[in-house]
Amino acid sequence: xxxxxxxxxxxxxxxxxxxxxxxxxxxxxxxxxxxxxxxxxxxxxxxxxxxxxxxxxxxxxxxxxxxxxxxxxxxxxxxxxxxxxxxxxxxxxxxxxxxxxxxxxxxxxxxxxxxxxxxxxxxxxxxxxxxxxxxxxxxxxxxxxxxxxxxxxxxxxxxxxxxxxxxxxxxxxxxxxxxxxxxxxxxxxxxxxxxxxxxxxxxxxxx
Ligand SMILES: Cc1cc2nc3c(=O)[nH]c(=O)nc-3n(C[C@H](O)[C@H](O)[C@H](O)COP(=O)(O)OP(=O)(O)OC[C@H]3O[C@@H](n4cnc5c(N)ncnc54)[C@H](O)[C@@H]3O)c2cc1C
Numbered sequence: 001x002x003x004x005x006x007x008x009x010x011x012x013x014x015x016x017x018x019x020x021x022x023x024x025x026x027x028x029x030x031x032x033x034x035x036x037x038x039x040x041x042x043x044x045x046x047x048x049x050x051x052x053x054x055x056x057x058x059x060x061x062x063x064x065x066x067x068x069x070x071x072x073x074x075x076x077x078x079x080x081x082x083x084x085x086x087x088x089x090x091x092x093x094x095x096x097x098x099x100x101x102x103x104x105x106x107x108x109x110x111x112x113x114x115x116x117x118x119x120x121x122x123x124x125x126x127x128x129x130x131x132x133x134x135x136x137x138x139x140x141x142x143x144x145x146x147x148x149x150x151x152x153x154x155x156x157x158x159x160x161x162x163x164x165x166x167x168x169x170x171x172x173x174x175x176x177x178x179x180x181x182x183x184x185x186x187x188x189x190x191x192x193x194x195x196x197x198x199x200x201x202x203x204x205x206x207x
Contacts, residue, residue: 136151
């Protein structure tokens, strides 16, 4: 699969067939897929995966799909995620590491307790001289972060490469995506170099 893609899963919950998409959250290795699922309050599939599906259980998969993938090139990359939107950016960060492509990884989380994959990102960035990472939490906590608050132009202006000719990939809840898209526009990132994907429960589209 290509870094950034997702797989569909199909399973039966309470006698109903349900399907959901989940981003592949580990780099391709030729033999396994990893997904990482946030428990949504009241969510049918996420709670079922957490509570009822054990190791060794079988589920139906659809092949990897999705256009939110790293375009080949040499321009510096910005990978900007909010919450569980971090998942597809992890294989992308790994691909940038392998290609020795300059990359700025920015992650916004509500607080330290729900900041996923911090150690994995820290370890990879420590081994990638051309990579930098910045974390921002909405609520103060015990672990150090680079800022507190929400995604905004000021933070991205500080953290992204000064030459705005970059390929920017961003993903997260809809209000987060709107804020990042506006900020990147204000910073002068060309629209053709902005890439995003809608990510989240289908219900979010109906509100
Ligand atoms: C391309 C893509 C990639 C994704 N990757 C990931 C990933 O890597 N990790 C991840 O955790 N998720 C990911 N998602 C989201 C995932 O597909 C599911 O939407 C998510 O897990 C919620 O599914 P659910 O069945 O638990 O919740 P649902 O049962 O679909 O409900 C979702 C939320 O909506 C509320 N809700 C349900 N029905 C209504 C209603 N009628 N009115 C108001 N509220 C309602 C529920 O209370 C719940 O909070 C991705 C989505 C897409 C499109």
